[in-house]
Amino acid sequence: MSGTTPEISAEGAVIPRDIADDAAGRRPRRPRRNKYRPVWEEKPSAVGQVTKFVVLSVVVLAVLFPLWTVVVTSLSTTQETISAGGLVVVPGDLTFNAYKQILSGGVVTRAAIVSVGITAVGTFISVVVSVLAAYGLSRPGSFGHRPILFVFLITMFFGAGMIPTYLLVSSLNLIDTYWALILPGAVSAFNVLILRNFFMGIDQAILDAARIDGAGEWRVLAKIVLPMSRAVVAVIALFYGVGYWNAFFNAMLYINDNAKWPLQLVLRSYVLQGVTLPGSGTGQVDVGTGAVTGMPIKMAVMILAIVPILVVYPFVQRHFTKGVIFGAVKG
Template sequence: MTTTTAPTTGERDLGPQARRPHPEPERRPRRRRRSKHRAVWEEAPGPVGFTVKAVVLAAIVLVVLFPLYTILLTSVSTQADITRSGGLVVVPGEFTLSAYQQILSGGIVTRAAIVSVVVTAVGTLLSTVVSTLAAYGLSRPGSFAHRPLLFVLLITMFFGAGMIPTYLLVSALGLIDSYWALILPTAISAFNVLILRSFFMGIDSAITDAARIDGAGDWRILGRIVAPMSKAAIAVVALFYGVGYWNAFFNAMLYLNDNAKWPLQLVLRSYVLQGVTLPGSGVGQVDVATGAVTGLPVKMAVMVLAVIPILLIYPLVQRHFTKGVIFGAIKG
C-alpha cells in the first residue's frame, strides 16, 4: 500500500507551474579582478597591453642588433662595397674574410687577443676566489674583526685613492710594464663581495652548524656546502669580473709602455678612436695626409673579435642573474 504526501498549502496555491524548474538567467562574463596578493605587473596583460609590449620589445631589440649587424657586415665586405655605401654597409654585397685573415696573421692584434684572454682568465679566477673567501669571512658573525673589515670595505665603495696615488703604488711595487698591473689593482670589487656576502648569509645556519658538529672546519664548509649551494651567485660575480677584465683598457694605457703587451681593447682604441697603426700590426695602410687608417673593414673586424667572447659567455650565465643578484640584494 503506497502513501502519497499531500502538497503543502503554498504548492496548492501556486499550481503545477510552480513545481517546474525555472531556467537560470544568462550570466554575463564577470570581469577578471586583480588579486589583492599580486602586483599589477604580475597580472596577465590584455590584448592592447600585449601588443604594446611586443612592439616596444621589438623596437629595443632592433636598436640593439642593428649596430652589431652593420659592424659585422662591414667587416666581411669588400672595399668597393664600403665605398659605394659611403661608410658602414647596410645592404649585403660581396663577402670576404680578408680583414680577419689580415689581423689574425700573427701580428699585434693576434698577440693582443691572446693577452686579453689570459688576463681575463687569470684575473677572473683570482678575483672570484678572493671575493668568495672575503665574503664568506664577512658573512660569519663570529669571525675576526668582522665589523671593522666590513666598514672598511664599504668605505672603498664611496671613496677612492685617486689615479696618482694608485699609479705611485703600482710603480713602487714594481708592476709597471707587468701583466699583473692589469689584474691586481682591480682584483677586488666591494660590490661583488657584498653580493656574495648577502647570498651566504641567506643560507640556513642549521646546515653549517650541523657540519661543525660533525667536525668540519671552515674550509670544508665553504668548499663542500656553501660554495655548491651558491653556484648562481658565484657565476654572476665571475661574469662581472670577466666582463670587466675583458673590456678594461685604462690600466693598460697607464701601466704598460710596451706596445707588444697591450690587450685587445687598447689596440682597438688605437685603431678606431685615435686612427693610428701600431708597428708590426699588419693592418692596412696609413693615410699620409691625415694619419688615419684607411681599412674600415679591419677596424670593424677588431670590434667583432672584441665583442664575440662576451656574446658567447653571457647566455650561459644569464639564467643565474635573477637568483644570484636579486636574491642576494633582497637578503642583504
C-alpha cells in the same frame, strides 16, 4: 559548463546557474583566466598590444641595426666600403679576409691572447679572494669582523685617486707587467658584499650540523656553502670577467710595451683613434693580393672584442636574476 547554464528543479522549473549556486552554497563558476596574467591586471586591448609590438620592434631594430652594419662591414671588401662611403648596410660579396688578416699572428692576435689570459687569471683570483673574504665576513664573531667590513664599505665611496694608485703600482715594480692589469682591481667591495649577504642567508643549522660531524671551516665552505651558492658565484664571476675583458684604462696607464697591450687598448688605439694597424695597409685597395684594409679591419677588430662576451653570457644568464636577488640587501 558556463556560469549561465540553467538547472532544472524537481518541479520542472528552470533555475539560472548563478542562483542555483547561491542557494546550494556553492561558489559561482568564473570564466577561465590566463594563468600567466595577475588577477588585478585587466585584459589587454588591441590598441595596447599593437602599440607594445611597435615600440618593442623599434627598440630591437635600434639595437640590431648598428650590430648588423658592423658585421656586414667586417665581411665586406675595401672597395665596397669605399663605394658605400664607410659602413656597409646591404651586403655584397662577403669575405673573411679581414678576419684572416687580423688573426694571422699580428698585433690583434697577440692582444687577443693577452686579453684571454688576463681575463682567465684575473677572474679566478678575484672570485677566490672575494669568496674567502665574503665567507669570513659572513661568520659572526670572526676576527676583525666589523673593522674589516667598515674598511670595505669605505672603499665603495672613497678612492685614493689615479696618481696615488700609480705611485703604489710603480713602487711594487708592477709597471709594464701583466699583474698591473689584475691586482689593482682584483677585489670589488660591491661583489664581496653581495656574496656576504648570500652566505648569511644560508641556514645556520646546516653549517652547525656539518661542524658537529667534524667538518672544519674549509670543508664547510667547499662542500656546503659553495655548492649552495653556484648561482651567485656565477654572477660574480661574470661581473669580474666582463670587467677584465673590457678594461683598457689600466693598460693605458701601466703598460708601455705595445706587445703587452690587451685587445681593448688595441681597439681604442687602432679603431677609435684612427691609427693604422701594422701590416693592414694605408687604407687603399690592394688589388694584387686581395688584402682588406681600412674600415673592414676596424670592424673585424670590434667584432673580435664583442664575440667572447656574447658567447659566455647565455651560459651564465640563467643564474643572473637569481644570484643578484638572493645576494641583494633586503630592505
